[in-house]
Amino acid sequence: MSKKSQKRVAKKTNPRIVELIGLLKETSHTENAPIWKDLAKRLEKPNRTHAEINLSKIDRNTDENEIVLVPGKVLGAGDLGHGVTVAALKISNTAKDKIESVGGKILTIEDILEENPSGSGIKILQ
Template sequence: MVRKITKTNPNIIELIINLRKQSNQEQAAIWKDLAKRLERSNRRRAQVNLSKISRNSSVDETILIPGKVLGSGNLDHKVQVVALGFSKMAQEKIKEAGGECLDIATILEENPKGSNIRIIE
């Protein structure tokens, strides 16, 4: 069964299609789960503050946010944050803590099996 994508942003549509392909090729359920989360309406898309990432992650962990990362709170350890978007303040604070900000397409290429990635909403 093929789901009809009702998104209008061509970049998001392409990302969802690539996530589904990768999920089927690598037998990685994380990418199919992420595609379902990205198909939701924009109002239901995740917006996560740095304080929540800091509380729910450990050093050198890869955290995936199916939405936008906001800069409220502090990040006190190094993490790799993968998200659809970042606020300027969030990017600055993540880099100050020694972490890095990546987009979803990049991590899909670097880690095709989706191993050692935690999704936070």
């Protein structure tokens, strides 16, 4: 195979993401929960393809007390009219303040994985 025809494979350099991907795949297998395998595949892609979601999109696509998982970053644009639990790789300080001000809860993806290994009731927003 020539060098031109070889596909370049990106290697993750952030140790947190590398460890998280392994944990997601392992949990998916042990708990028979395909949501975690899907999330691992999304996180394996280049960082520039990771989601960047505004609070206005979360507000439009969720109801009170739902669990939302964002495979990327949550940004503070827009308003949130109800309390939701949000798990993401990163959350801006503005988004954090707005989520907590309406009674919402913020978790890391590792936290949500530990609290809900079966993945039931989680909505992924991309």
